[in-house]
Amino acid sequence: MSGLLWGMLFGLLAGIAIALAALFGVWWERKVAGRIQMRFGPQEAGPAGLLQTLADTIKLVLKEDITPRLADRRLYRIAPLVVFTPVAMSLAVIPFARGWAPFDTSVGVLFFLAVPSISVLGILLGGWASGNSYATLGGMRGAAQMVSYEVPRTLAVLSVVVLAGTLRPVLLLGRFQWWWILATLVGFVVYLISSIAEMNRGPFDLAEAESELVAGYFADYSGIRWAVFMMTEYGSVLAASLFGSVLFLGGGWPLSGALGVVVLLVKAVLIATLIIWVKWTLPRMRADQLMRFCWTVLTPLALVQLLIVGAVVPWL
Amino acid sequence: MAIEVESRTPVHDEDGRAVEELVLNVGPAHPSTHGVCRIIAHLDGEVVTRAEPVIGYLHRGIEKMAENRTYLQIVPLTDRLDYVGSMYANWAYCRAVERLAGIGVPERAEYLRVITCELQRIASHMMSIGSTGADTGAFTMFVYAFDVRERVVELFEALTGSRLTYCYVRPGGVAADAPEGWLDDVRRVVGEMPARLAELDRLFFGNVIARGRLKGVGVLDVATAVAWGASGPVARGSGVGWDLRKSDTYSLYPRFDFDVPVGERGDAYDRARVRLWESVESCRIIEQALDQIEPGHVHAPGLPRLLKPRPGDAYDHIESARGSLGVYLVSDGSPRPYRMKVRSPAFCNLALLPLLAPGHTISDLVVILGSLDPVFGEVDR
Numbered sequence: 145m146s147g148l149l150w151g152m153l154f155g156l157l158a159g160i161a162i163a164l165a166a167l168f169g170v171w172w173e174r175k176v177a178g179r180i181q182m183r184f185g186p187q188e189a190g191p192a193g194l195l196q197t198l199a200d201t202i203k204l205v206l207k208e209d210i211t212p213r214l215a216d217r218r219l220y221r222i223a224p225l226v227v228f229t230p231v232a233m234s235l236a237v238i239p240f241a242r243g244w245a246p247f248d249t250s251v252g253v254l255f256f257l258a259v260p261s262i263s264v265l266g267i268l269l270g271g272w273a274s275g276n277s278y279a280t281l282g283g284m285r286g287a288a289q290m291v292s293y294e295v296p297r298t299l300a301v302l303s304v305v306v307l308a309g310t311l312r313p314v315l316l317l318g319r320f321q322w323w324w325i326l327a328t329l330v331g332f333v334v335y336l337i338s339s340i341a342e343m344n345r346g347p348f349d350l351a352e353a354e355s356e357l358v359a360g361y362f363a364d365y366s367g368i369r370w371a372v373f374m375m376t377e378y379g380s381v382l383a384a385s386l387f388g389s390v391l392f393l394g395g396g397w398p399l400s401g402a403l404g405v406v407v408l409l410v411k412a413v414l415i416a417t418l419i420i421w422v423k424w425t426l427p428r429m430r431a432d433q434l435m436r437f438c439w440t441v442l443t444p445l446a447l448v449q450l451l452i453v454g455a456v457v458p459w460l
Numbered sequence: 461m462a463i464e465v466e467s468r469t470p471v472h473d474e475d476g477r478a479v480e481e482l483v484l485n486v487g488p489a490h491p492s493t494h495g496v497c498r499i500i501a502h503l504d505g506e507v508v509t510r511a512e513p514v515i516g517y518l519h520r521g522i523e524k525m526a527e528n529r530t531y532l533q534i535v536p537l538t539d540r541l542d543y544v545g546s547m548y549a550n551w552a553y554c555r556a557v558e559r560l561a562g563i564g565v566p567e568r569a570e571y572l573r574v575i576t577c578e579l580q581r582i583a584s585h586m587m588s589i590g591s592t593g594a595d596t597g598a599f600t601m602f603v604y605a606f607d608v609r610e611r612v613v614e615l616f617e618a619l620t621g622s623r624l625t626y627c628y629v630r631p632g633g634v635a636a637d638a639p640e641g642w643l644d645d646v647r648r649v650v651g652e653m654p655a656r657l658a659e660l661d662r663l664f665f666g667n668v669i670a671r672g673r674l675k676g677v678g679v680l681d682v683a684t685a686v687a688w689g690a691s692g693p694v695a696r697g698s699g700v701g702w703d704l705r706k707s708d709t710y711s712l713y714p715r716f717d718f719d720v721p722v723g724e725r726g727d728a729y730d731r732a733r734v735r736l737w738e739s740v741e742s743c744r745i746i747e748q749a750l751d752q753i754e755p756g757h758v759h760a761p762g763l764p765r766l767l768k769p770r771p772g773d774a775y776d777h778i779e780s781a782r783g784s785l786g787v788y789l790v791s792d793g794s795p796r797p798y799r800m801k802v803r804s805p806a807f808c809n810l811a812l813l814p815l816l817a818p819g820h821t822i823s824d825l826v827v828i829l830g831s832l833d834p835v836f837g838e839v840d841r
Contacts, residue, residue: 177600180600181599181600181603181604182603182604182607183603277482277484278484281484281506281822285506346597347597347669349597350823353597353823354491354597355491355492355594355595355596355597355826356492356822356823356825356826357822358490358491424599424600425598425600426597426598426667426669427593427596427597427598427601427664427667427669427670427673428596428597428598428669428673428823429669429672429673430672430673430821430823430824431506431821431823432821433669433672433673
């Protein structure tokens with residue numbers, strides 16, 4: 145019973161955390177993108193435009209929630225939640241402080257890799273249920289892409305698991321040693337690239353593809369449901385950045401305690417900034433190039449990383 | 461009223477299952493149609509099997525409207541043909557009028573025309589290159605290209621008061637002499653330009669993803685380019701070294717030393733790259749023109765306000781940013797032309813889309829359309 149209560153409480157907290165992360169994330173992305181494009185980004189609402197996203201959120205909530213006539217109503221309405229919930233769930237296994245994670249489980253790493261994959265279903269649902277050719281194409285692209293990029297991502301994460309000898313994130317963080325950063329550098333790059341593909345962001349944002357499919361799988365969504373899709377995107381960035389800094393950069397290392405949490409957050413923001421930077425610099429890939437890149441570059445690289453780690457471990 | 465889309469053709473795959481082509485309506489309101497183009501795309505999965513442009517959404521009947529206006533009143537109409545490069549339509553029209561009525565143009569006016577039209581070429585090509593960036597998802601490229609365009613538009617604003625429709629070139633000269641210090645501003649802006657263009661080249665054309673997206677996409681061979689009347693960077697991207705500034709030289713262009721860049725493979729990459737290098741060549745032309753320009757009249761003296769050319773016809777063309785832009789005028793001796801016809805390069809280039817698109821994916825379709833650089837004010841007229 146207490147587990148259920150704790151779960152519900154965590155759900156609420158995760159929802160709020162993602163909402164806050166999205167509020168900050170959208171603002172941060174606008175500011176960074178603004179700098180990249182010789183602009184200022186939001187300035188007017190609140191100090192340095194910090195409240196701009198809040199204003200946008202209020203606008204989105206007040207907007208009409210339109211369901212297209214050709215849509216499969218029930219699937220159409222449920223799709224944003226199917227996309228959002230797994231991403232929120234994946235935050236549960238992240239060890240925020242040394243020795244503590246909201247949901248401490250012996251298969252945490254596996255949980256983190258497996259659960260967000262459910263989002264694919266939501267993207268497919270949203271694309272299919274909209275009853276719109278653009279959305280359907282976007283949903284199909286998104287599904288193909290996310291399933292493929294799971295392979296290099298999992299392999300990259302596996303190399304850290306081999307080093308640590310555990311799938312339990314709390315334990316993994318406890319065993320962290322500084323030279324792991326160097327030993328898993330290739331894996332980190334592979335993890336970062338495949339995470340960007342996994343969360344459908346540029347240069348791998350084929351499922352949305354503004355200039356081709358208009359907005360892809362969420363082209364027909366409006367108001368709060370559209371906002372949920374947006375929040376999912378920033379939730380994914382948050383989750384991938386946090387987990388990336390836990391796995392590859394040692395979480396709160398070199399500090400511990402409350403300061404360690406700050407260090408972890410700073411590392412996560414740095415990774416998120418890198419993700420934003422990449423998006424606002426590079427063009428988008430084409431579907432076939434994306435697949436070729438995944439199978440001929442990333443997957444072999446991840447395997448090489450695994451080989452390196454495999455060679456190191458017996459000497460420990 | 462809904463326009464009937466052609467009925468879907470049932471096809472059977474290898475296993476005998478009935479499959480249908482997906483007919484995707486792209487536009488007229490779509491982020492990558494460069495205005496109001498509509499494309500009916502037949503898709504097999506993501507691969508385009510047929511792409512048919514539907515034009516006319518921006519038809520305003522400018523050629524017909526011209527028949528009810530005096531020769532001077534038509535100049536603002538020509539602004540609205542190619543609204544990304546108004547100077548060209550101004551100039552092509554004025555050249556036709558000058559040929560029809562036998563008007564001479566003072567040298568300083570010709571220099572100003574060359575300077576403004578070469579500036580316009582940079583501005584127009586920046587729009588095209590920036591859109592290529594936006595089409596491939598590199599929105600920052602779009603912003604950087606527009607920053608370059610903005611410098612030129614600011615110059616035009618100082619010269620004509622307008623940022624888009626300049627109405628600067630008039631029959632017999634230009635609307636007004638350059639304001640004090642304007643030519644120095646041009647020299648400063650043009651001096652900075654090559655470095656900025658090189659930056660764009662590094663940012664976008666040097667990028668491995670951009671190369672992958674543009675190279676080998678929409679290959680146009682020389683024979684087809686010539687047969688379909690392609691001109692401008694679309695033809696030159698395929699290696700057709702045909703530029704009216706050289707091959708049917710006009711105005712003061714024989715006095716300037718410049719090259720005509722041509723591509724080799726005729727793909728979207730070559731077309732975009734030709735546009736970039738043409739912009740660099742335009743800078744060279746402008747700098748030479750600034751060195752040569754002398755004070756003098758900017759308008760043919762003693763020209764009547766109401767032109768009444770003798771009955772007859774005249775055609776003249778110039779090299780616009782999109783290719784060979786021609787204006788044909790027929791006069792019946794009245795103050796209004798009997799007929800005006802615009803030979804629009806954007807229209808001829810757009811006709812290539814159904815040839816280039818099949819076999820490419822929907823992602824390439826928008827790139828191919830962008831590489832043809834259509835401006836629908838000029839296509840639909």
